[in-house]
Amino acid sequence: MIKVTITQNGELLDTIEFDADNVIASAGGLRVVFRDAMQDCPANGLWHRVTHAAGTVAGRRYLRGADKPHDAVIDGPLSILDEAPDLPPDHRDDIEQDPGARADNDLYHLDRDPDETDEEYRERCKMLGCDESGHIRLPRRRPVACLVPCIICGRPLEDDSAGNNQPVRGLAFQCGGHWPSAVFDAAPGWLEINICEPCLQRAAGRQLVLHGDRASRSLPAIYKLWQWPKRSKDHLP
Structure with missing residues (x-):
């Protein structure tokens, strides 16, 4: 771990720590972890890595005392959540699916x-x-249930990987923690939840699901509403 201390006129401004993967920035009592940020570093020299780590912190502008991004950068993506209707999911709902859509794996x-x-x-x-x-x-394998059901409706899900939490007709989401949540941040491992496809489809229909992407880890993410894909019979597996 490399530690860089930034001072101005003898006053401590910031502290940046980084290794081959992550950047940890501290400003006063604030501590932010930028995971996998150093994998984009173009060179392996010490000062190249120091510059890349500092540029990551400066580019994301999350620290106290740094210039805040324009309000539209934050308010634009978040405003779509205010327009979403507050409708609870109905666990009795389900998705109609072509019985031939699932591959005959045996x-x-x-x-x-x-x-x-x-x-x-x-x-x-x-x-x-x-x-x-x-x-x-071939002999059909006995289905194995995921360790946890859908976090929304509680529907049990089958684990296609028999142990690695790969839900059938569902998705698994992982989070290693992030600031400003103090519940789980920079701890060993990650948190993981499952969401079944019926709940995910209803949430997408209510404009509650975002699709995020960024050109590189040093740039802010770009968000847009995610839509449930329309599949024709010609594209079924």
């Missing part, structure tokens, strides 16, 4: 070798227990 097909004749392919299928067209139905 049906396996044996690929042919480039120079394999029809007779050789049929013989290999027979040897491996496939039918003449090369298909075999």
